[in-house]
Amino acid sequence: MEQLIEFATNHWELFAALIATLALLVFSESKKGGTSLSTHAAVQLINKENAAVVDIRLKKDFKTGHITNSINIPYADLDRRIGELEKYRNRPIIIVCNLGQTASGAVKKLNDAAFANVARLSGGITEWKTQNLPVHKG
Numbered sequence: 001m002e003q004l005i006e007f008a009t010n011h012w013e014l015f016a017a018l019i020a021t022l023a024l025l026v027f028s029e030s031k032k033g034g035t036s037l038s039t040h041a042a043v044q045l046i047n048k049e050n051a052a053v054v055d056i057r058l059k060k061d062f063k064t065g066h067i068t069n070s071i072n073i074p075y076a077d078l079d080r081r082i083g084e085l086e087k088y089r090n091r092p093i094i095i096v097c098n099l100g101q102t103a104s105g106a107v108k109k110l111n112d113a114a115f116a117n118v119a120r121l122s123g124g125i126t127e128w129k130t131q132n133l134p135v136h137k138g
Helices: 002-010 012-032 039-049 059-063 075-088 103-112 124-130
Strands: 035-037 052-055 092-096 117-121
Touching: 002 012, 035 039, 039 092, 039 117, 039 124, 052 075, 075 103, 092 103, 092 124, 103 117, 117 124
Parallel strands: 035 117, 052 092, 092 117
Antiparallel strands: none
C-alpha cells in the first residue's frame, strides 16, 4: 500500500490518467446494459404502460417463481427466439434474470435488434422476491 501511495505522489499524472480510464470504463460498461429499473419503477411500467416482462432464466428456475405473465426465453436461446418478441417491439420490455447482471446482455441484444424501449430489472427476480412482490410458480 505504501508503494502505491508513493507511486501516486511521484507520478500523479499517470495515476490520474489511470483513475480517469477506470472511471470511463465503468461508465461505458454501465451504459451497455441499458436502463436499470427498480422494482417500484417496473411495477409502474407494467401497470401503466402494459410492459412485457421477459425472464431470461432457465426454465427450471422460471418454474420456481416468476413475475406474473412474464415470458420465459432463456438467455442462451434469445438469439434464436427473438422473433417471439416482435409483437412487443413498440411496448416497454423489462428483462429479468436472477440477480440483474445477465440481463444486461439481453438488453444489448434487443437494443441491437432495434427494440424501442428495453430495460433491466435491477436486482433481478431476487430483489423482486425480497420486496415481497407477487410471483407465480409453475
